[in-house]
Amino acid sequence: MDSKGIIHYLLPYIKKYWAAYFLVFLLLASGVGLDLVFAMFLKTTTDAAVNGDLQKVQLMLLSGIVLMICGFIINYFTKVINAKNVDRIKKEIKIDLFNHFLRLPLSYVDRNRSGDIIARLNNDVNGMSGILGNDIFNLFRHPLAAAVTFVYLSTINWVLAILCLFLGPLAVVTGYFFGKVIRKNSKKQQEAVADIQSTINDSIFGFSLLRSFQLEQHFSKKYTATIDNAYHYEVKGAKWSAAFNATSSTIGSATSMISLGLGALFVVKGSMTVGELIAFVSLLSNLTTPFTGLSAVWTNIQKAMAAGERALEIKSEQVHPVFIQGRRVIENFTSMISFQDINFSYNDVETLKGINLEINIGETVAIVGPSGSGKSTLVKLLLGMYSPHNGKIMIDNEVVHHFQSDFRPLFSYVPQESLLFSDSAKNNIKYGNLISSDDEILTAAKLSYSDQFIQLLEDGYDTKLGERGTSLSGGQRQKIALARAFLKDVPILILDEATSSLDYVSELQIRQSVQELMVGKTTIIIAHRVETIKNADKIVVMNEGTIVDQGTHEHLISNNLFYQQFYETMVTGQT
Numbered sequence: 104m105d106s107k108g109i110i111h112y113l114l115p116y117i118k119k120y121w122a123a124y125f126l127v128f129l130l131l132a133s134g135v136g137l138d139l140v141f142a143m144f145l146k147t148t149t150d151a152a153v154n155g156d157l158q159k160v161q162l163m164l165l166s167g168i169v170l171m172i173c174g175f176i177i178n179y180f181t182k183v184i185n186a187k188n189v190d191r192i193k194k195e196i197k198i199d200l201f202n203h204f205l206r207l208p209l210s211y212v213d214r215n216r217s218g219d220i221i222a223r224l225n226n227d228v229n230g231m232s233g234i235l236g237n238d239i240f241n242l243f244r245h246p247l248a249a250a251v252t253f254v255y256l257s258t259i260n261w262v263l264a265i266l267c268l269f270l271g272p273l274a275v276v277t278g279y280f281f282g283k284v285i286r287k288n289s290k291k292q293q294e295a296v297a298d299i300q301s302t303i304n305d306s307i308f309g310f311s312l313l314r315s316f317q318l319e320q321h322f323s324k325k326y327t328a329t330i331d332n333a334y335h336y337e338v339k340g341a342k343w344s345a346a347f348n349a350t351s352s353t354i355g356s357a358t359s360m361i362s363l364g365l366g367a368l369f370v371v372k373g374s375m376t377v378g379e380l381i382a383f384v385s386l387l388s389n390l391t392t393p394f395t396g397l398s399a400v401w402t403n404i405q406k407a408m409a410a411g412e413r414a415l416e417i418k419s420e421q422v423h424p425v426f427i428q429g430r431r432v433i434e435n436f437t438s439m440i441s442f443q444d445i446n447f448s449y450n451d452v453e454t455l456k457g458i459n460l461e462i463n464i465g466e467t468v469a470i471v472g473p474s475g476s477g478k479s480t481l482v483k484l485l486l487g488m489y490s491p492h493n494g495k496i497m498i499d500n501e502v503v504h505h506f507q508s509d510f511r512p513l514f515s516y517v518p519q520e521s522l523l524f525s526d527s528a529k530n531n532i533k534y535g536n537l538i539s540s541d542d543e544i545l546t547a548a549k550l551s552y553s554d555q556f557i558q559l560l561e562d563g564y565d566t567k568l569g570e571r572g573t574s575l576s577g578g579q580r581q582k583i584a585l586a587r588a589f590l591k592d593v594p595i596l597i598l599d600e601a602t603s604s605l606d607y608v609s610e611l612q613i614r615q616s617v618q619e620l621m622v623g624k625t626t627i628i629i630a631h632r633v634e635t636i637k638n639a640d641k642i643v644v645m646n647e648g649t650i651v652d653q654g655t656h657e658h659l660i661s662n663n664l665f666y667q668q669f670y671e672t673m674v675t676g677q678t
């Protein structure tokens with residue numbers, strides 16, 4: 104997303120919280136006013152002291168206390184209101200981006216590393232603070248302070264005031280140059296941070312794999328390389344920032360020295376009082392900071408823009424068509440699913456070629472074939488996760504991937520790898536149907552044979568599972584996944600049968616549970632067990648992205664050599 108896009112995205116937030124912005128602006132303007140009053144205070148007090156007016160000095164010291172209290176109040180509330188406002192907007196942006204992310208097509212997650220997505224959704228939004236608060240205000244505050252101060256200083260000594268203004272534009276040019284370089288470097292630095300997060304993520308999720316394949320050294324090297332890369336950009340960024348700060352402060356010091364020197368001359372000549380010189384020097388920063396400060400603001404804005412570009416790139420991704428408003432929700436399946444001349448490829452390699460398949464209501468269809476033959480892809484196309492490049496997938500009389508309707512309520516999908524969310528055992532089942540009652544959850548747990556082992560967990564149904572919770576065995580996870588499916592009472596069941604070897608009792612229980620789940624449903628099973636295959640109404644044999652044959656077990660075993668050989672290997676593999 105470019106700068107225009109970022110501003111366009113942020114405007115509604117700024118409009119929504121205009122009152123907070125206005126209040127901070129008023130407080131900042133009061134702060135500028137207070138600076139002037141403080142300069143006047145210094146001038147009057149010093150001149151009174153030089154003139155030996157003790158009474159005036161005492162009076163001024165009292166008013167100094169009032170000034171300090173006012174300064175404290177203005178400072179405190181400016182910072183608090185600004186910080187609260189920025190944090191609130193960042194919170195809302197994070198929620199908006201996450202909600203958008205949840206609606207993206209599966210291909211987005213395929214294309215991007217998890218660490219990168221996490222970095223965009225969190226770190227990069229945090230990096231946007233500059234354009235949501237402080238830097239925006241400073242963009243107004245600095246010129247306002249400069250204008251007001253210039254008018255006041257001109258009344259003290261206009262020659263000196265104009266001279267001090269000369270060095271300003273130099274600082275602006277410097278800031279513009281440094282800002283551009285710093286923005287570019289900042290983007291690279293944020294990308295490097297995302298690389299670090301990806302590597303950590305891979306190490307956490309693949310920890311047991313990493314340990315068993317002795318990959319510690321490899322990951323250590325990979326991590327060191329990503330850290331080195333981030334360090335490179337951090338150092339580069341620090342050097343540019345240091346060069347910028349040094350240049351800015353040199354310009355600031357030069358301005359101070361020139362004005363002090365000239366001011367001292369005016370005092371010696373008698374055209375300026377000592378108090379006026381002190382007031383002048385105390386306000387000088389207000390005159391020069393707009394230039395040096397604006398450059399700093401500019402570089403900060405560049406950094407925040409770089410973070411915004413990365414974070415809001417998620418927003419430029421098109422959501423999956425099923426989330427476009429006004430889709431009809433389909434809850435009834437009345438006759439048939441048909442795949443007509445389907446072709447599909449993930450990248451350039453064709454994964455599915457010329458698929459034609461019909462599944463009638465109430466049928467149990469087993470999809471079999473060697474690994475990588477396209478079984479899961481076929482199912483993912485039916486679930487609308489990807490769209491075919493050619494051909495049509497129809498449910499009853501409507502094309503699924505035209506997305507005029509949302510077909511998801513028709514399906515229950517039990518994947519091969521049953522995922523546990525970091526939540527209680529009860530809620531893990533409830534993900535199958537969020538509006539189910541405790542009784543329904545218990546029934547589903549009993550039907551899936553989950554109840555027995557859940558009761559034995561430390562806190563029963565309230566035991567935390569998943570990440571940083573209790574771990575379950577492969578079979579227990581499958582039972583939880585089946586319990587979810589029992590809760591979602593749908594007409595079409597899609598099962599990716601687990602290949603992991605289960606103990607005999609678990610295997611029997613899961614088979615029994617699946618049988619019960621299938622009652623009254625149209626079922627598509629990516630089958631790996633001989634019993635499942637033999638009992639199916641129709642077996643679809645896949646190889647290298649094509650359907651090589653389909654029919655009953657009896658038909659295929661006597662007519663299709665490929666199936667015969669495949670079946671043989673399955674039988675020998677399971678004995």
Ligand SMILES: Nc1ncnc2c1ncn2[C@@H]1O[C@H](COP(=O)(O)OP(=O)(O)OP(=O)(O)O)[C@@H](O)[C@H]1O
Nearest residue numbers: 213449450454472473474475476477478479480481
């Ligand atoms: N998200 C993806 N991006 C790119 N290629 C993919 C993706 N998913 C699968 N593939 C490729 O598509 C081909 C078919 O994969 P698919 O998972 O459909 O096969 P499968 O028959 O279900 O295999 P298995 O029995 O091992 O699960 C494989 O070559 C695989 O590498």
